[in-house]
Amino acid sequence: MPSENVLSADNQQGRSKSLMPWFVVGFVDGEGSFHVALYRDSRMKTGWKVIPEFHVSQRSSSRSVLDRLARFFQCGYVKPNHKTNPRDLTYVFVVRNRDELLRKIIPFFDKYSLQTEKQKDFKLFKKIVLMMIEKKHQDSKGIQKIIKIAYQMNGSGRYRKQTLDELKPSETTRRTP
Numbered sequence: 001m002p003s004e005n006v007l008s009a010d011n012q013q014g015r016s017k018s019l020m021p022w023f024v025v026g027f028v029d030g031e032g033s034f035h036v037a038l039y040r041d042s043r044m045k046t047g048w049k050v051i052p053e054f055h056v057s058q059r060s061s062s063r064s065v066l067d068r069l070a071r072f073f074q075c076g077y078v079k080p081n082h083k084t085n086p087r088d089l090t091y092v093f094v095v096r097n098r099d100e101l102l103r104k105i106i107p108f109f110d111k112y113s114l115q116t117e118k119q120k121d122f123k124l125f126k127k128i129v130l131m132m133i134e135k136k137h138q139d140s141k142g143i144q145k146i147i148k149i150a151y152q153m154n155g156s157g158r159y160r161k162q163t164l165d166e167l168k169p170s171e172t173t174r175r176t177p
Contacts (some may be wrong), residue, residue, distance in 0.1 A: 013118050018068060019068050019069070019072045021108070021111075021112045022112065023117055024069065024072060024108075024112070025109075025112045025115065026115070027056065028056055028063070028071060028109075028114065028118070029114050029116045029118055031056050031058060031139070031168065032054070032055065032056040032118070033054070033055055033056075033118075033121075033154065034052075034053075034118070034121045034122050034124075034125035034153065034154075035052075035053045035054075035055065035125075035153070035154060036050060036051070036052050036053070036125065036128050036146070036150040036153065037049075037050075037051040037052075038051075038147060038150060039051070039076075042159070044138075045138045045139070046137065046138060046140060046142075046143040048137070048143050048147070050128070050132060050137045050146055050150075051096060051098045051126060051130065052098065052101060052128055052129050052142070053094060053095070054076075054094070054095045054096075054101060054105050054125075055092045055093060055094045055095070055167065056069060056092065056093045057081055057090050057092040057093075058090060058091055058092075058093065059089055059090055059091075060089045060090065061089075063077055063078065063091045066078045066091055066093040069092075069093045069165070070093055073095065073100075073104050073105065073108070074104065075095055075104050075105070076093055076094055076095035076096075076097075076100065077094055077099035078091055078092070078093050078094075079090075079091065079092060079094065080092075081152055082165055087139060094132070098129060098132060098133065101129050102129060102130075102133060104109075106126050106129065109122050110124075110126075116134060121153045121154055124149050124150075125153065126151055127149060128146050128150060129144055129145060131145070131148075131149075
């Protein structure tokens with residue numbers, strides 16, 4: 001369960017003193033994203049790999065603020081956003097580790113609410129992460145529900161390669177003999 005003590009004095013010792021919580025909220029509202037990647041993977045019980053990810057991107061000239069976010073949250077990492085594209089000059093602060101999402105990112109945004117449409121995405125993201133902690137992504141009904149929730153995020157899936165309608169029910173789970 002997420003920590004209720006996300007911003008206690010103990011937790012703040014290692015944080016960058018230059019970033020304040022409401023700055024972080026505003027910055028994430030403008031530059032961040034809560035995303036759940038879905039990949040077909042025959043090695044998974046359900047045929048799907050689910051990767052929840054929190055990220056914030058910036059041009060390389062502003063990379064230092066991403067490093068400060070990593071210190072603020074005491075988790076995640078900063079990397080080139082698309083290292084195979086030499087024209088992409090952006091970096092991204094990424095948190096994918098479920099434990100870090102559960103203990104650090106989710107409690108922070110529970111305490112300090114986002115002020116834009118991203119708040120809805122955050123709530124759906126949190127729901128999926130909690131479902132994964134309960135191992136719901138490992139059964140047929142759970143993965144179908146996770147996929148439907150993920151497609152409600154970030155403009156109702158308009159940036160996804162496939163629409164939810166293109167995922168036929170028989171394709172959402174691997175059939176087991």
